[in-house]
Amino acid sequence: MPDTDPPLSIEVDDVTVAYANGHTALRDASFTLGAGTICALVGVNGSGKSTLFKSIMGFLRPVRGRVRIAGLPVEASRKRQLVAYVPQSEDVDWTFPVSVWDVVMMGRYGHMNFMRIPRAEDKRIAHECLERVGMSEFQDRQIGELSGGQKKRVFLARALAQRGRIMLLDEPFTGVDVQTETAIIELLRSLRSEGHIILVSTHNLGSVPEFCDQVVLINRTVLAFGPTEQVFTEDNLSRAFGGVLRHFRFDQSTIQEHDGRTVKLLTDDERPLVFGKDGHLEYTERHGREELVKERAKEAGEQ
Amino acid sequence: MTTLLTPFHYEYMVKAILVSGLIGGVCAFLSCFITLKGWSLMGDALSHAVVPGVSLAWLLGLPFSLGAFVAGVLAALGMGWVRNNSRLREDAVIGVVFTSFFAAGLLMLSLHPSNLNLRTIIFGNILGISDPDIFQVLVISAVSILVLALKWRDLLLYCFDEGHARSLGLNTRFLHFLLLALLSATAVAALQTVGACLVVAMLVTPGATAYLLTDRFGKMLIIATLSGILCSVTGAYVSYFLNGSTGGCIVVLQTLIFLAALVFAPKHGLLVARAQRRAAASATA
Numbered sequence: 001m002p003d004t005d006p007p008l009s010i011e012v013d014d015v016t017v018a019y020a021n022g023h024t025a026l027r028d029a030s031f032t033l034g035a036g037t038i039c040a041l042v043g044v045n046g047s048g049k050s051t052l053f054k055s056i057m058g059f060l061r062p063v064r065g066r067v068r069i070a071g072l073p074v075e076a077s078r079k080r081q082l083v084a085y086v087p088q089s090e091d092v093d094w095t096f097p098v099s100v101w102d103v104v105m106m107g108r109y110g111h112m113n114f115m116r117i118p119r120a121e122d123k124r125i126a127h128e129c130l131e132r133v134g135m136s137e138f139q140d141r142q143i144g145e146l147s148g149g150q151k152k153r154v155f156l157a158r159a160l161a162q163r164g165r166i167m168l169l170d171e172p173f174t175g176v177d178v179q180t181e182t183a184i185i186e187l188l189r190s191l192r193s194e195g196h197i198i199l200v201s202t203h204n205l206g207s208v209p210e211f212c213d214q215v216v217l218i219n220r221t222v223l224a225f226g227p228t229e230q231v232f233t234e235d236n237l238s239r240a241f242g243g244v245l246r247h248f249r250f251d252q253s254t255i256q257e258h259d260g261r262t263v264k265l266l267t268d269d270e271r272p273l274v275f276g277k278d279g280h281l282e283y284t285e286r287h288g289r290e291e292l293v294k295e296r297a298k299e300a301g302e303q
Numbered sequence: 304m305t306t307l308l309t310p311f312h313y314e315y316m317v318k319a320i321l322v323s324g325l326i327g328g329v330c331a332f333l334s335c336f337i338t339l340k341g342w343s344l345m346g347d348a349l350s351h352a353v354v355p356g357v358s359l360a361w362l363l364g365l366p367f368s369l370g371a372f373v374a375g376v377l378a379a380l381g382m383g384w385v386r387n388n389s390r391l392r393e394d395a396v397i398g399v400v401f402t403s404f405f406a407a408g409l410l411m412l413s414l415h416p417s418n419l420n421l422r423t424i425i426f427g428n429i430l431g432i433s434d435p436d437i438f439q440v441l442v443i444s445a446v447s448i449l450v451l452a453l454k455w456r457d458l459l460l461y462c463f464d465e466g467h468a469r470s471l472g473l474n475t476r477f478l479h480f481l482l483l484a485l486l487s488a489t490a491v492a493a494l495q496t497v498g499a500c501l502v503v504a505m506l507v508t509p510g511a512t513a514y515l516l517t518d519r520f521g522k523m524l525i526i527a528t529l530s531g532i533l534c535s536v537t538g539a540y541v542s543y544f545l546n547g548s549t550g551g552c553i554v555v556l557q558t559l560i561f562l563a564a565l566v567f568a569p570k571h572g573l574l575v576a577r578a579q580r581r582a583a584a585s586a587t588a
Binding site: 020096 | 456457466468469514518
């Protein structure tokens with residue numbers, strides 16, 4: 001990357017988006033993201049997640065407010081291909097006669113000449129990106145012949161090949177096996193350490209505290225925005241989900257004192273979101289969060 | 304043996320065979336994009352919507368591909384406009400717009416009786432094609448081939464993932480219009496060979512056949528184009544012996560190849576699917 005590039009950021013400033021039929025999908029939405037973050041975009045279906053994505057990509061023009069990418073209007077940022085988009089699996093035609101290699105190569109189109117003839121450099125980058133998502137051995141497969149997780153990884157490779165430093169992922173974990181989910185999260189973390197901005201739309205609450213450092217909660221507008229610990233409160237979440245969250249209260253259940261902390265929580269395909277005493281957000285791994293554990297113990301001891 | 308060569312003794316037959324082959328090839332190449340984009344119905348609509356353009360061009364003394372092309376593009380824009388500004392579904396919009404255009408064309412032709420024969424427009428008349436018409440077909444084909452050769456990768460991406468194309472900074476509105484323009488232009492050219500009624504076969508069947516036979520776009524283009532050329536050349540040639548409609552012969556041949564692909568395709572054919580179902584059933588039994 002040339003060092004003349006402005007610092008990376010997404011600024012959504014007071015954005016209101018209305019469709020031609022008069023439906024206002026998003027009203028007065030504002031938040032700002034700086035370089036090196038994984039941010040979750042959380043909301044129910046129809047809360048305006050995809051509208052927000054489309055405004056960031058410049059497909060929808062806000063009736064009020066503005067979106068700026070790295071200090072540039074979206075049109076200018078599109079010319080620089082700053083924003084790469086990984087679509088939802090349902091939005092892709094999997095019977096289309098293209099191979100994994102073809103799809104990753106499409107990520108390079110913006111860097112190619114008028115006739116889109118790949119140079120050696122484009123091929124090298126495509127190979128490297130396939131390698132990075134661990135899909136090199138599948139490069140000649142037709143895209144429909146892949147598993148859900150593999151499909152996702154191909155489109156991640158395409159976004160990597162595009163060299164967009166802002167990545168928008170639409171529901172990346174639906175239909176994905178646990179191994180791929182871990183691999184994707186690992187990849188996103190390494191992109192974050194390279195200074196990328198990653199915005200992930202999801203309704204899978206449990207996975208958010210595991211890998212997102214920031215959260216934008218939306219329901220037709222931005223309800224809350226900030227670090228995960230501050231935004232992910234029961235109060236905010238029930239506002240975002242209109243009180244429709246399913247829950248399991250340990251203190252009202254048949255779990256007794258003697259079960260202690262041996263209680264095991266299983267879920268089908270979504271990770272559980274667990275709140276401790278006083279509504280503290282709980283994480284699956286103690287390891288790496290020693291500070292937090294100590295602090296909580298101190299709080300509890302002092303009371 | 305000599306009887307098999309008789310068609311080549313007639314200049315009109317040689318012309319018909321060559322021109323059909325050219326049009327068949329160009330239409331078939333484009334058909335890959337049309338079938339993948341899901342515009343087959345649009346192709347049918349456009350080929351009928353060009354009729355008023357043909358009549359009007361004749362009345363004004365203009366080359367009739369020009370009139371047809373303008374009418375085709377107007378119809379496409381009209382469909383886009385009605386769809387965006389009403390609550391109707393796309394198929395209803397296409398149905399309303401193309402029949403309106405076709406009816407206007409019929410009306411114009413019947414009010415101004417001319418030597419422009421309605422039969423020629425609807426069923427094509429490749430055997431009687433005039434040299435200026437051949438010239439028009441050559442120009443249309445050359446331009447279409449050039450544009451497709453230069454921009455096929457962009458059009459492929461546009462058909463596959465419009466959002467991604469847009470996020471890369473490709474002008475998708477231009478690509479949309481380009482594909483429509485190519486569709487109208489080739490529909491006009493194909494009008495000459497098979498007529499308005501059967502144009503859609505030239506613009507859909509080869510692509511549909513090739514789609515059943517391969518999972519690679521490059522191969523799909525080759526299979527479609529070869530089958531398009533082969534069917535058109537053979538169809539025109541055979542029509543001499545059958546003394547039947549050239550358009551009919553060409554399209555029947557295309558259909559036969561399509562049916563063969565539907566049944567015998569190595570990966571997506573009906574026979575393979577049946578064998579796989581059997582294998583699955585015996586494996587679980």
